[in-house]
Amino acid sequence: MTPANQSAPVLQARGLVKRYGHVTALAGVDLDLLPGEILAVIGDNGAGKSTLVKALSGALVPDGGEIRLDGRVVKFRGPGDARREGIETVYQDLAVAPAMTVAENLFLGREIRKAGLLGSVFRLLDKKRMLADAAAHMESLQIGIASMRQPVESLSGGQRQAVAVARSAFARHVVIMDEPTAALGVKESRMVLDLIRRVRDKGLPVIFISHNMPHVFDVADRIHIARLGKRVAVVSPGEISMAEAVAIMTGAI
């Protein structure tokens, strides 16, 4: 592998535009996500962070611009399209099915069917295998949830978010996390941040959107700063202070 290949972006956005009536949420934004990095996206309210995330995860269709995955132009008409391309998203509001079990939530929308006719003709699920795979997956991420059979609603908020993050770690290409710590307490946030690092260490690049500067500076390898629907800077947390980042974000610099 040549050095050029190593640094080629996994996910690229070029000139994304999204308008809602007279409001321009994205004014031609670019984004580059490199292999194996945590790219934080910060910006003031209205900077277009969540619109950008939704465009990248297929939850909305941009009016203009293009998205490239491994250099290839992709078009997402729904979250299912992005998912099929190997992009998984974690949402801040704990997007889980509370009455369903941990294993069911992990495999929701990507269920494994039994081998042979039972699976192909009768469409029966291989629950045993999903339970075993779920347990192994949680183990590999060091998430300590006692039983894969317990309903997600019996878990704490942090554990629920851990389930959501673990689900996203099934991604083949990219994980997007939209404010994953926003609804969590201090201790639980720490746990989820550790988990995000482990996801990256498995080799998956992560886009991490957050309002919380300490969290961003804690986990990010690079920081993408958004303002007024555009990218105004990409910085690395080692070479800039939080105050400076906030100044760029708000347009003071």
Place this chain on the structure above:
Amino acid sequence: MLGQIGRDKGQGTRDKEHSAIGPVAALLLACAFFASQSDRFLTGQNFSLILQQVVVIGVIAIGQTLVVLTAGIDLSCGMVMALGSIVMSKAAVDLGVSSAAAIVCGVMTTVAFGLVNGALVTLIRLPSFIVTLGTLNIAFAITQIYSESQTVSGLPDGMLVLGDTFRAGDAAVTYGTVLMLTLYVLVWLALRETAVGRHVYAVGNNAEAARLMGIPTTRLILGVYTFAGLMYGIAALLAVARTGVGDPQAGQTDNLDSITAVVLGGTSLFGGRGVILGTLVGALIVGVFRNGLTLMGVASVYQILITGILVILAVATDQLSRRRSA
């Protein structure tokens, strides 16, 4: 560090037991009560009668359960069933088509109503409560207009097969009962063991999360309402086979009865929780109440009164127990 947070063990199993044991206990209690009130209640003959009375509401309640699992409700079920039975009866008697063709006409009518309900709920995003309240009245009106409020009699034998009986011990069992039980087992398996079945629960649990996970929620909900329509069509055939006529006044208590069966069976009206076999028990409870009260000589208006109270009690109990455990 994460390991320490892995507490609360086995809470899920408690919830499952709660939803399975409650309805069965209620059914046994109701049986015990009516057995103490009437000598005729605890006979094989009476039980086969209850089963025969339960088949129509039981099959309607399958469709109702699926709709309720997606966090919707179908108020039109009884009237759509009645329309289906009138359409198939008229087709056979007035148009003189074969039994099979007549049945297909009736079932297609109810499926079409299910499809319309589903389309209005998903594509135009209207609340299922209002949509089905509308189609309830539309189906009722069409039934009365088309039948001129007259019972359709003289049906061909081919349409009545499901009302025929075979002997099992000292009880006579109808083929309709066997069909109902088969449908319950099939739907139970589909809900438990297939991805589509799990997606029905996921949509009822958290529709937005399900959509974001790439589940085609619109198609799924549309499918559920249409499948419910199919169940109402089969229920229409069962109703015709049981009474031997197409009755425009049929189905009037079935809306409430099917919702009562679903709720008594432990399915949450807020969607995403419940077991279809619970609905079968719920339908049996409704059947036992109607049968037992009739044996006790309680007039039918009082039976409706009691069913009304029963459904509110069941929903209230369910809500209170959930609130306490939450």
